[in-house]
Amino acid sequence: MSTPRLLLGQTFEARGNPFRQPWREAVRIDSAGAVLIEDGLIRAVGNRDRLRRDAPQAEVHDYGPQLICPGxxxxxxxxxxxxxxxxxxxxxxxxxxxxxxxxxxxxxxxxxxxxxxxxxxxxxxxxxxxxxxxxxxxxxxxxxxxxxxxxxxxxxxxxxxxxxxxxxxxxxxxxxxxxxxxxxxxxxxxxxxxxxxxxxxxxxxxxxxxxxxxxxxxxxxxxxxxxxxxxxxxxxxxxxxxxxxxxxxxxxxxxxxxxxxxxxxxxxxxxxxxxxxxxxxxxxxxxxxxxxxxxxxxxxxxxxxxxxxxxxxxxxxxxxxxxxxxxxxxxxxxxxxxxxxxxxxxxxxxxxxxxxxxxxxxxxLHLHDRIGTLAPGHEADLTILDLASTPAIAQRAAEAKDIWEALFPTIMMGEDRAISDVWIGGQKHRPASSG
Structure with a gap:
């Protein structure tokens, strides 16, 4: 058993297909979210305070207002x-x-x-x-x-x-x-x-x-x-x-x-x-x-x-x-x-x-039962998005009226600087050295 890790941040959760049903019913972002990962899998997704209580032994990674989403x-x-x-x-x-x-x-x-x-x-x-x-x-x-x-x-x-x-x-x-x-x-x-x-x-x-x-x-x-x-x-x-x-x-x-x-x-x-x-x-x-x-x-x-x-x-x-x-x-x-x-x-x-x-x-790719969604039992491949990664993005996000308006500038203007962290199979990815 590996050490459980608890990632705190805003969480992007898809519960349906936003092309086949209203997007508000299919997808949500929890501003006080958390993802518990262990042994390469997502064990739980939910409110950060509740998951802190349920997994007091977990190693905590606090991403603040950044967005935790599937890789x-x-x-x-x-x-x-x-x-x-x-x-x-x-x-x-x-x-x-x-x-x-x-x-x-x-x-x-x-x-x-x-x-x-x-x-x-x-x-x-x-x-x-x-x-x-x-x-x-x-x-x-x-x-x-x-x-x-x-x-x-x-x-x-x-x-x-x-x-x-x-x-x-x-x-x-x-x-x-x-x-x-x-x-x-x-x-x-x-x-x-x-x-x-x-x-x-x-x-x-x-x-x-x-x-x-x-x-x-x-x-x-x-x-x-x-x-x-x-x-x-x-x-x-x-x-x-x-x-x-x-x-x-x-x-x-x-x-x-x-x-x-x-x-x-x-x-x-x-x-x-x-x-x-x-x-x-x-x-x-x-x-x-x-x-x-x-x-x-x-x-x-x-x-x-x-x-x-x-x-x-x-x-x-x-x-x-x-x-x-x-x-x-x-x-x-x-x-x-x-x-x-x-x-x-x-x-x-x-x-x-x-x-x-x-x-x-x-x-x-017929991999939707393993990856692509923050859900218990799925493999813990995660990407953490910084929604204020550049001055241009940050100033626009600061004017946003809701989380979707804050996310959209990163979609339109973001690149590798917006990638705060990447997790693969429950392990934080460490980029190869430039040498």
């Missing part, structure tokens, strides 16, 4: 693209050919893959992200590098080997058979190992032949406990390319469904330009969509209809999409989600934005 969950990233984040001036296909593929080829070197994995995780943690779902490269050791680095930090993560057997440089192509074999071996090694979840990962339909998609669909049928992640309807030019490559398909989603790659544990990134039939099938099957707002604007992809899709009871998560996205910060990502929703005619409430970055993203 941020980033539902779609490409850790191999860490070094090329914020590269200038390309849309999707050009981005892949100019920046992504050359950088991913560098991860053929296992030492470089490990270095980038460690760098990415340190950057994510510095921004309060405790769990993410990542693509890797075609190299099986790039999966090992990511999961090894996450295990060293005690993190819960999701990842899978990125499979491509066409329309990519030779050094990044596998085959239908090797994609199946490599992925199957990686599943045997990593699925359920520690805090790791495996995601079967075709990059997207243009870089996989029908034979490879079918092989991965067969693998998923053999291992339904895994997730399946890929991209869907990110840009109009991409959709036109898919139509040319799959002339028999009804639409982009059908290129996956026809090969066994649609189901309740499917996670589709972007999903901006969906056809009505695609929305219907996603809602029917329970598949999840992931909103990548900084990437969608940075690469010029379009404006995802988050509110409309959530209204169809489709699980929607939030993601930075590093490195097509322009920030490692889920706060910046929430701000971009707000701005894009405004352009679509709706103003997402701070409660909805925070929910997307925590409970909503965890739900999209």
């Amino acid at each position: 941020f969950v980033d539902a779609h990233v490409h850790y191999p693209q860490t070094a090329i984040i914020a590269s200038w001036g390309k849309q999707l296909i050009d981005w892949l050919n100019t920046y992504t593929f050359p950088e991913e080829m560098r991860l053929e070197d296992p030492d470089y893959a490990a270095r980038i994995a460690n760098r990415y995780l340190d950057l994510a943690l510095s921004h309060g992200t405790t769990t993410m779902c990542s693509y890797t490269t075609v190299h099986a050791h790039s999966v090992d590098a990511f999961f090894d680095a996450a295990a060293a930090r005690g993190m819960r993560t999701v990842a899978g080997k990125t499979c491509m057997d066409r329309n990519a440089p030779e050094g990044l192509r596998d085959t239908a058979q090797s994609a199946y074999d490599d992925s199957k071996a990686l599943i045997a090694h990593w699925q359920g190992q520690g805090r790791a979840t495996y995601a079967i990962t075709p990059r997207f339909s243009p870089t996989s032949t029908p034979e490879q998609l079918s092989a991965l669909g067969s693998l998923w049928a053999e291992h339904p406990e895994c997730l399946m992640q890929t991209h869907l309807s990110e840009q109009p030019a991409e959709i036109a390319w898919v139509r040319a490559l799959f002339p028999q398909a009804r639409d982009y989603l059908d290129t996956y469904e026809a090969h066994g790659l649609l189901g309740p544990r499917a996670v589709f990134g972007h999903a901006i330009h969906l056809e009505p039939r695609e929305i219907d099938r996603i809602a029917e099957t329970g598949a999840a969509l992931v909103h990548c707002p900084t990437s969608n604007s940075f690469i010029g992809s379009g404006l995802m209809d988050v509110a409309g899709l959530a209204a169809r009871c489709i699980p929607v998560g939030l993601a930075t999409d590093t490195g097509g996205g322009s920030s490692f910060s889920m706060l910046r990502t929430m701000a971009a989600a707000y701005e894009i929703a405004q352009l679509r005619g709706s103003a997402l409430h701070p409660a909805q934005l925070m929910w997307l970055a925590t409970s909503g993203a965890a739900r999209s």
